[in-house]
Amino acid sequence: MLKLAGQTSQENEETTYTQAPSLSANLLTNPEFELGYWGWNCYSWGHGLPFDKLSDMLTRSEPVLVKDKETDSNAMKVYPSTSLTSFCFPIKPGKKYTVSLYMKNAQKGRNAKCRVFFLDSKWKNCSDEFKINDKWTRYSYTFAWPHHSRRSNAYVRMDPKDNPVLIDKVQIEEGTLTGFTASPVQVGLINKQGDKYNIFSVDDQGATMLLKAVCGKKVNGKIKISAVCKDVWGRKVFDKKIQADATGKIEIPLALNKTGRTGVFEVTMQAFENSGKKLGFGIGRYAICRDLSGMTLPNNPVAGHFQLIRPYEQIADLMPILDKYFKINEFNRCFMKTKYVEDKKIADLLSEAISRWTWPKSIKRIERLGFKDRNKPWVKRLLAENTVAPEVMKEYLAEVKQVVTAFKGKVDGWELLNEPHLWRVRSGPDKGKRTMPPEKTASLYKAAYPLIKSISPSTMIVGPSTGLHYPEWTKGFLKAGGAKYIDVFTFHGYCDSPDLVDMYGKIMEYRKWLASYNRPGIPVWNTEQYFGAQIPYIPSSTFYTKAFNFDVPGGNDFEGYEYTTKLEVPNSGLTFEIGHTDYDHHTDEWFLQLRFSTNKVNKDREFISDEVFEKASIIDQKYDKVRRENIIVKSGAAFTVKAGGF
Numbered sequence: 001m002l003k004l005a006g007q008t009s010q011e012n013e014e015t016t017y018t019q020a021p022s023l024s025a026n027l028l029t030n031p032e033f034e035l036g037y038w039g040w041n042c043y044s045w046g047h048g049l050p051f052d053k054l055s056d057m058l059t060r061s062e063p064v065l066v067k068d069k070e071t072d073s074n075a076m077k078v079y080p081s082t083s084l085t086s087f088c089f090p091i092k093p094g095k096k097y098t099v100s101l102y103m104k105n106a107q108k109g110r111n112a113k114c115r116v117f118f119l120d121s122k123w124k125n126c127s128d129e130f131k132i133n134d135k136w137t138r139y140s141y142t143f144a145w146p147h148h149s150r151r152s153n154a155y156v157r158m159d160p161k162d163n164p165v166l167i168d169k170v171q172i173e174e175g176t177l178t179g180f181t182a183s184p185v186q187v188g189l190i191n192k193q194g195d196k197y198n199i200f201s202v203d204d205q206g207a208t209m210l211l212k213a214v215c216g217k218k219v220n221g222k223i224k225i226s227a228v229c230k231d232v233w234g235r236k237v238f239d240k241k242i243q244a245d246a247t248g249k250i251e252i253p254l255a256l257n258k259t260g261r262t263g264v265f266e267v268t269m270q271a272f273e274n275s276g277k278k279l280g281f282g283i284g285r286y287a288i289c290r291d292l293s294g295m296t297l298p299n300n301p302v303a304g305h306f307q308l309i310r311p312y313e314q315i316a317d318l319m320p321i322l323d324k325y326f327k328i329n330e331f332n333r334c335f336m337k338t339k340y341v342e343d344k345k346i347a348d349l350l351s352e353a354i355s356r357w358t359w360p361k362s363i364k365r366i367e368r369l370g371f372k373d374r375n376k377p378w379v380k381r382l383l384a385e386n387t388v389a390p391e392v393m394k395e396y397l398a399e400v401k402q403v404v405t406a407f408k409g410k411v412d413g414w415e416l417l418n419e420p421h422l423w424r425v426r427s428g429p430d431k432g433k434r435t436m437p438p439e440k441t442a443s444l445y446k447a448a449y450p451l452i453k454s455i456s457p458s459t460m461i462v463g464p465s466t467g468l469h470y471p472e473w474t475k476g477f478l479k480a481g482g483a484k485y486i487d488v489f490t491f492h493g494y495c496d497s498p499d500l501v502d503m504y505g506k507i508m509e510y511r512k513w514l515a516s517y518n519r520p521g522i523p524v525w526n527t528e529q530y531f532g533a534q535i536p537y538i539p540s541s542t543f544y545t546k547a548f549n550f551d552v553p554g555g556n557d558f559e560g561y562e563y564t565t566k567l568e569v570p571n572s573g574l575t576f577e578i579g580h581t582d583y584d585h586h587t588d589e590w591f592l593q594l595r596f597s598t599n600k601v602n603k604d605r606e607f608i609s610d611e612v613f614e615k616a617s618i619i620d621q622k623y624d625k626v627r628r629e630n631i632i633v634k635s636g637a638a639f640t641v642k643a644g645g646f
Helices: 051-059 312-325 338-342 344-355 377-384 390-406 438-455 470-477 503-516
Strands: 040-044 064-068 074-079 081-084 095-105 112-120 125-131 137-144 153-161 165-174 185-191 199-201 207-213 220-231 236-245 249-255 265-271 278-287 331-336 361-365 413-415 458-465 488-492 525-530 541-551 560-569 572-584 591-596 631-635 640-646
Touching: 064 165, 064 560, 074 081, 081 165, 095 125, 112 165, 125 137, 125 488, 153 165, 185 265, 199 312, 207 220, 207 265, 207 278, 220 249, 278 488, 338 344, 338 390, 377 390, 390 438, 438 458, 438 470, 458 470, 458 525, 470 503, 488 503, 503 525
Parallel strands: 185 278, 199 278, 331 361, 361 413, 413 458, 458 488, 488 525
Antiparallel strands: 040 081, 064 074, 074 165, 081 153, 095 137, 095 165, 112 125, 112 153, 185 207, 207 249, 220 236, 220 265, 265 278, 541 560, 560 572, 572 591, 591 640, 631 640
16 A cells, blocks of 8 residues: 655565555554554653753643654654553464564654563563664564463553654564554544543533444445443443444544443444445544542542653643542652752652642652762673672662652652562573671661751651562561561562452561561552452452462362352351353363251341442461362351362
8 A cells, every 4th residue: 555765674674564454463452553553552651761851741741643744644752761562362372472662762853762572461471673764664573472361362562762753664573573454444442622631521412433444445335333332231331333434534423421321331343334244343442530639539549650750731731621520639649760859950840740740649759869870880790799798789869869758748758769679680590599688788878867857856767669579579678677677568560460469468468477577557559550449339248369370299280260159048057159260271160059057047237238348358368278079068157069060
């Protein structure tokens, strides 16, 4: 369809773009950006921007859709310190994949670099970095995906460096590199009002989005388009079928708020020839929310993690949305660098940015101990040595003092390090060795705590911001004295299936640890990634999940998730339980259990309640044996019958 003047190719591919003959070649949605931002997300990480380019970040950071003069087609202009990420696509372990895209410098003569990632939900990834020039060039790399991905999906991410780049015609395909392809008809769900958040008020009876379709040049005549919307329970909200002329761009209004229900809704869109041949496919979502303006929510668990260094227009767009629909009234957490305070202009800009966020608490942190200059002798020693020498500690505390003093009265708390349990030697004979073991990290907190309090007594020191799956490191930090030198315990709740975690039980476990080190009752905050689970309105019913991982000496390991729903029949002593065990590498299993106990009769318990949530930990059940065989158990005044099978 389109030939680029002066185009080159790393794979000696023909310079002509051709449309896909089927839907299967390119796994991406909207790979040519003809539907605008549909199918793509972005993330601004201004803390990683070179110090001398912070002012550029404040001018513009989000990707911008532009019309490239050379190709007369849409392209995405992506700035340094911003990631452009795709919607997810399906993957299979062991399969070979190829990532390809066309890129050129957004500003002639200002060469850039761009790292292109292929990632799954656990951040397992393959990547390559490319040097960008002034001509449209196709870049690619091929690899065999070596990981087992629980969700069996992945996404592509592009991180420009040094200067902005133009990106177009992105492709993910199984096997080796072939010519660029795209679905004959691209379909997407576009916000009619131009609001990129796709969030509407339940009071807005006129809430509308557009089903937008862009037809390729080979699509002619009439086409059929369908849009089926369902809520999270699978109940149909609307089912719209339209016949349209394939005249390039088609826009169909979709009325959203017919039922008056709140929640997240999913729209499946398809395009067909009159013969029934599928031409296009897409899935979009929107949310209908209640207006929470002016409300104060007690014990609100929702917090922020928003970068300070953003364009003013982003703040202006985001704050009304947050205030209206998401009552973030606890804290905001951002990255901070020691270098920021060395330039008064930058320090003033950051102070102004802090003032624009309206939450009562704004938790920032000193990030990476001045790693912006890795050649500093004291930084090298800090990472290389098992303990922190007095002269190294002196340098570290000098940087702490510099930042805390600069933002005194503007920041309510400091988190000294980010995920220190993950810091390791990247190369050489000691590759993989921890650079920040728990005892060493605790010594930094011990030294920094009295210093920060002397500058600003009311300021909180929070930490250690460790992950769920590193209990021994976390216990080591607390045992080494770290518990004494934090005012708030912080953790990061990342896992593969965030909605399936017993987060309450995990927090209770952390509280037990803190109590054992004489810090009972201090706050426990999740400062990255939030989790929740919906519990039925029946207090005698319990829904829970648990992850398990059994190491079998001399045999196969078992790991996966178990989902169980249990219902007690009031005043009878009877309990019904049905569940499903989802193994990672074995055949799944269903089980049914009936239990009777004379000791469990509770005449005072209600069957139906107005309360949605009941706090209860199942941490003591976490290592229960996986139900794998038929069994009858008799014990005292109770008996249980279990039946299970693959």
